[in-house]
Amino acid sequence: MEVTLLANKGGVGKSTLSILLHEALKKAGKSVIIRDWDIQGTSNKALALILGKETNPAIHHDIIIYDTPPNLEHPATITAVKNADLAIVVVSPSPADIWEAEKTVQFVREQNKEAVIRLIFNKVRKGTLLGRLIDESAKQISAPTLKSMLSYRECYQHALGEGWKALDGAAREEVLELAISITTIKTQANNLIRY
Numbered sequence: 634m635e636v637t638l639l640a641n642k643g644g645v646g647k648s649t650l651s652i653l654l655h656e657a658l659k660k661a662g663k664s665v666i667i668r669d670w671d672i673q674g675t676s677n678k679a680l681a682l683i684l685g686k687e688t689n690p691a692i693h694h695d696i697i698i699y700d701t702p703p704n705l706e707h708p709a710t711i712t713a714v715k716n717a718d719l720a721i722v723v724v725s726p727s728p729a730d731i732w733e734a735e736k737t738v739q740f741v742r743e744q745n746k747e748a749v750i751r752l753i754f755n756k757v758r759k760g761t762l763l764g765r766l767i768d769e770s771a772k773q774i775s776a777p778t779l780k781s782m783l784s785y786r787e788c789y790q791h792a793l794g795e796g797w798k799a800l801d802g803a804a805r806e807e808v809l810e811l812a813i814s815i816t817t818i819k820t821q822a823n824n825l826i827r828y
């Protein structure tokens with residue numbers, strides 16, 4: 634299955650999510666690889682730190698995660714969207730992000746009619762005003778929102794350098810739940826491969 638993480642802006646957590654999903658899916662026994670197509674190379678650098686070696690793109694992987702540049706016009710973003718079985722639009726709970734999210738959903742629909750589209754909220758602070766914005770804003774967006782979200786946690790910042798071992802129990806649980814929910818989404822690829 635090819636999973637593309639995208640957003641029309643930087644800082645929402647595409648690279649962090651790429652790394653966290655990579656770690657959690659490995660823990661869940663999947664073979665997974667990140668294709669980092671952002672020239673900033675955040676997830677490639679993080680992977681090099683975590684693994685201490687390069688991954689081998691030549692061998693088969695159950696899941697390919699594309700990390701993309703923070704803009705929809707970039708050729709790398711377009712190609713990653715065209716490849717996607719599942720396109721995940723990453724949003725943080727702020728009005729500006731939510732406005733961009735619908736535009737991003739429309740962009741995916743134009744580029745790839747087959748892709749399943751889901752929204753994921755990252756940096757969620759439960760019990761805050763912005764946290765409460767999520768339910769309301771999710772209704773304004775024409776693609777479903779994943780029930781699993783990622784909270785704002787300091788340990789996620791450390792995950793870029795240290796991977797799984799930077800995460801405390803609650804974070805691990807949250808990321809695993811998200812990873813599993815992603816592998817159970819029905820996409821064309823998931824209909825062919827039995828996980």
Ligand SMILES: Nc1ncnc2c1ncn2[C@@H]1O[C@H](COP(=O)(O)OP(=O)(O)O)[C@@H](O)[C@H]1O
Pocket residue numbers: 640642643644645646647648649650675703755756757783784785786787789790791793
């Ligand atoms: N859930 C989170 N909790 C706390 N910090 C986060 C979270 N997600 C991302 N960050 C931080 O936000 C910043 C931007 O994240 P990054 O993954 O590089 O975004 P993008 O790839 O979309 O530009 C980084 O400093 C990262 O550590």
Ligand SMILES: [Mg+2]
Pocket residue numbers: 647648649671673675676700701
């Ligand atoms: Mg990035």
